[in-house]
Amino acid sequence: MLYLKKYFTEGLIQFTILLSLIGVRVDVDTYLSNQLPPLREIILGSSSAYTQTQFHNLRNTLDGYGIHPKCVDLDRFFTTQRLLNQVRQLDRLSVPSTELNTWLVHRDSETVVSASSQSSPSITLDNGAGLEDINNPDATPAMRGGSGAPESTYNLNAADGSLGAVAPEGNQEQGSRDGNDDLTKEDIDLIDILWRQDIDLGAGREVFNYSNRQKDSEEEKPSPQENKDSSEEQESWRNGVNLQGEQRVDGETGESIPEQLPSLGSQTSLSLQECLRLLEATFPFGEESEFPAPVVTPEIAVSNEEVPSTSQGLHLAPQLPTAEPPLDLEQQWQDIMAIMELQAMEVNSTSPQTNSSNVTITSGTTESNTVGNFGLSRSTPINQDVSLHQASLPSCSQDFPQIFNPQLDSVSITPRTTMLRLSSSNSTNINSTFGATNLTGIFLPSHINSSSNNITSTPLLPDPFSTLLEECMLDEISLLDLAMEEGFSQAQASQLEDELDSDSGLSLDSSHSPASPSSSETSCSSAASSSSTSATFSEEGAVGYSTDSEVAAVETEEGAVGGYQPGYSKLCRMSYQDPSQFHSLPQLDSISHNHTYNLPLSSAFSEHPELPISTGKKTVREKHNSKLQPPQELLDKHSSRDERRARAMKIPFSNDKIINLPVEEFNELLAKHHLSEGQLALIRDIRRRGKNKLAAQNCRKRKLDTITNLEQGVQDLRRDKARLLKEKMEFIRSIRQMKQKMQSLYQEVFTQLRDEEGRPYPPSEYSLQYSADGSVLIMPRGMTTAEQNHKPEKKQKDKKK
């Protein structure tokens, strides 16, 4: 998180410096406080930035209702407000206000030019909805990607349409300003960027021929009368003419608008248009602006009420509540949270964080409602002329195809704030604002964009900056995967090797055993057999040695002689595990504790005198006992209980055989010897306990393996999740590109259509729609779907053009 903070903080500072260097003053305060709550939260600290649910709660809280005085959220609220105020004050001290609004005006004319001359998708299809399959009306909503906020789509369309309607006027005025038909450098640059973008999308270069564009632009320049019509159309657009097929009748204009769209969308578009008008009044197109490249930011949803007088500049109020956030926004957040969780896995990277922030930025920028989600007051006015996000954050946009497409300014407010998306219009503003010079490299930190200086000279993806950011994040995810894989492999390598070595589950670090449990058991048995102590009790099967209690009596007597000390008994634990037999028993190959007490004491002392038996208290005890006891008694103390019992009962064979012999051989062995009931019972107990001991060891080993496997499974799942998220982002990007292409094609086709009199079809009245046979129809927008179905033959045009 600290990295993320640092990254964004430094990025903002750098960006602010850059803007100041080129003459633009930026108000970060507005940016932080109003435009991009997630970014603000990230910079300020993790508050609600990672708890989507808390956003809603806090949002309600900040609204002043829905919170109980004793609610725990209250503290969080005050804390958030306090921190926010502190940061705001800090920003005010360092960053002045900006006056970017002037740029917006000129952008309007540029948008007009680009929209008309470049045949770019000023008429938004919104997910390609402009081209509808008549026979499949449902396809259009499906293409909308399940957006939960179609209002924005509608707004975009309306805004775009308004822009398109204004286009001739803008052209005219720009023509009067320029005095010729030559495109300005900004126009050329914009076109060039668009061309590169579409080239990446597969469009031919001839489509983007400047002369052709210019010619088309001239052809499409309407007459004054047409301008008048355009104004009327503009009004209708403003009131919510939908470019899409789904429409309902608007209460004011009588035109059809989408049913699922609330009136807010219309309001937004109207506000936008009003904004443009205000801009026109403030900064006539014919006048030389004091700013190099005025830009219109149609993506900014400005309500009528929130548009102040133009003398104060454009007071944009992007926090206008437009539509509910997309339904998948929360899911996107969850995905981001998942990535952040992955980041917590010791993968230091800033790129994923950047993308995460991009998401938040997107949320705050493209959807003002999101502001509420992050606990910001929606009523907070923007006192600055232009907020920083309008110029800078687009660089971080994930809306790749739209970044460098000026035409998309009009459609930049995409309703569905898909994951990692930013307002495309913002980036467009940047692009246009700076004379179509690709400032991505400028905005990009050098360590992120190594080719920043070459962006303008190299073919660009629709959104190099965003692409870079996203790819950085994706790379980080990949690195994460690698790190996880490598980390896991390294951490688990030895264990995996052990597991591969033996499935018996009894890998007990045999390799580290300085001495394999060789003949300890035999030595113990022999020692026991030769032990005078055992001889003392070996006679009687009369002991009735069938129960441990009885054996205990024997042991007690043993203790009377040598004293039973459990500590010593451990020295001969596993003594029955004769290595020679282990080798013959594959399941026991791995059974090898690092218990050197399995060695015969004599050999152990001779070969490894420094080993276990000479360590710790045992050494002291042993030294002490060695002074008091004969060596054989000492050896006997190193035997296990069962071994001592066996010695006491004079069992004629070793415990090792008792335990490890196959049942048939075991039975034969018992048959060979005449054994008392007590001896037989002891032998069976020894066998049972010995096998159970091994079973217990196996069981524990399996438990450990299970735990290890579960841990590995968790890591694998996390890795898969990261991979799927990466794929998802790639899919989103691909879909976005396809939509962009669709919009471009639609615009390309539509702008070339002419009626019988050679006039272009006003986009406010007509739209292109697919038919089942693959042909494209141009349909009046007022027609309902049913009517369209009944009149599919109207004005059919061949798409080939």
Next chain:
DNA sequence: GAAGTGTGTCATCAT
């Protein structure tokens, strides 16, 4: 001396 760990053992169940 408490807590954690490793190990052996027993009881129980399943095969």
Next chain:
DNA sequence: GGATGATGACACACT
């Protein structure tokens, strides 16, 4: 029904 394996539970030793 006995042998065997698996496993939970417990006790003990050790750190």
